Amino acid sequence: MPQRKPLIAGNWKMFKTGPEANATARHLAKLVGDDATVDIMIAPPFTALSAVSGVIEDTPIALGAQNLYWEAEGAFTGEISPGMLKAAGCTYALIGHSERRQYFGESDDGVHRKTQAALESAIIPVVCIGETESEREAGETFSVLDKQIRLGLEGVSLRGPRDLVVAYEPVWAIGTGKTATKDQAQEAHAFIREKLAKVLSSDLALGIRILYGGSVKPDNVKELMAMPDIDGALVGGASLKPEIFAEIIHFGA
Numbered sequence: 001m002p003q004r005k006p007l008i009a010g011n012w013k014m015f016k017t018g019p020e021a022n023a024t025a026r027h028l029a030k031l032v033g034d035d036a037t038v039d040i041m042i043a044p045p046f047t048a049l050s051a052v053s054g055v056i057e058d059t060p061i062a063l064g065a066q067n068l069y070w071e072a073e074g075a076f077t078g079e080i081s082p083g084m085l086k087a088a089g090c091t092y093a094l095i096g097h098s099e100r101r102q103y104f105g106e107s108d109d110g111v112h113r114k115t116q117a118a119l120e121s122a123i124i125p126v127v128c129i130g131e132t133e134s135e136r137e138a139g140e141t142f143s144v145l146d147k148q149i150r151l152g153l154e155g156v157s158l159r160g161p162r163d164l165v166v167a168y169e170p171v172w173a174i175g176t177g178k179t180a181t182k183d184q185a186q187e188a189h190a191f192i193r194e195k196l197a198k199v200l201s202s203d204l205a206l207g208i209r210i211l212y213g214g215s216v217k218p219d220n221v222k223e224l225m226a227m228p229d230i231d232g233a234l235v236g237g238a239s240l241k242p243e244i245f246a247e248i249i250h251f252g253a
Contacts (some may be wrong), residue, residue, distance in 0.1 A: 004209050006225065007165060007232035008249045009126060009238025011042040011066065011094060011213075012048075022055055024242055027061040031246035036060060036158060038232070041092050041126075042239065046080055053089030062218055064092035065127065070110075070117035082121035094234075096152060097128045098171045106192035108151030116156050118158050119163060126165040127152055127193070128213070133172035141170075142191055149195045149200065158200065161207025167234040168192055173214025175236060185212050189229035210239045218247035225251050 016024060021044040032040060043064035044052050053063050065088075069079035085093060095118065096111035111127060120124040129148040131141045145168075158164055168188050170180050180188070189210050197205035212224055213234030224230050239245045 004207060004231045006038040007041065007211060008038050008245075009064065009092070009165075009167075009211060009232065009234045009246055010043065011064075011097070011234060011236050012042065012044045012240060013066070013099070013236060014045060015046060015240055016048055017050040018048045021045070021213065022051045024240070025052045025055040025061070025102065027242040028245060029056055030062060031242055032249055034058060034060060035249065038249060043092070043094055049085070051089040057089075060105075062091040063089045064094060065090045065123075066097070068093050068095070068096050068114055068118060068123070070113040072117075082117050082123050084245050086121050086123060090123060092124045092126055092165070094167075096126050096148075098130055098169050098174060102171070108148055111148075111152040112154075112156065115152065115164075119157060124163060124165060126167050126211070128167045128169050128234070130169040130171050130214075131152045136170065136172060141188065145192060146195055149192065149199055151233075153196070154199050156200075158204055161204050161209075164204075165209050165211060165232075166192060166196070167211040167213050169213035169234065175215070177215055179215045179220055180212070182227055185224055186227040188227055189227065193229055216248060218251075219245060221248045221251040 041062045041064045043066050065085045068082050072081055095114045096106055106200040115125045135144050146251040172178050181211055192210055193205050209231035211232040211234045212230050216233040216235045217238050
């Protein structure tokens, strides 16, 4: 089995001005030092990308964007292209976050197009999938995940498993304080890996990192990370405070 290096990613959502993001990233870089045991990514708002990029250069922290558009350029007011993100220093981009799906009508087809566009610009897409509380209660978790994986990822071109990250975010656990139990999370992650094997290939599925997102905190990250198919975390609110995020990053220490 290939060794999957953990990835701890922070989604700053619509928080922090450029100067605030700069200061937060600078503090985080000091706290993590030259830790090479995990990969680290932070995704500030678009207006802070350039400010943060300079601060985290020559640190273990990589830069991510919270979204992108699938066209290289054009008359698409308010959108941002993969090339623009690459030029701003981004290595990763979140795609299909539940808030994008819920509030901005993001579709599985759009996720597919954005994922392919990111890959073509050598940006690693972090494709977010997950069920709502009503879908879980109706026993539809696996059918929802199956659809999101098939429609979002079928036919995308990967050179290797490090080209793609999948984040499982049960929507009912995002910002609610609720967290899937380690066994619930593992069950979903194992299902996702099984579906990735069918949609992409067995070899790719074994190496693709699957992150858990949904109220991850210092006190639950260790037990989640002990699960065999959980390869990291996508952290929301807790990533806004450098001391707390650094604790999550050092989950094994």
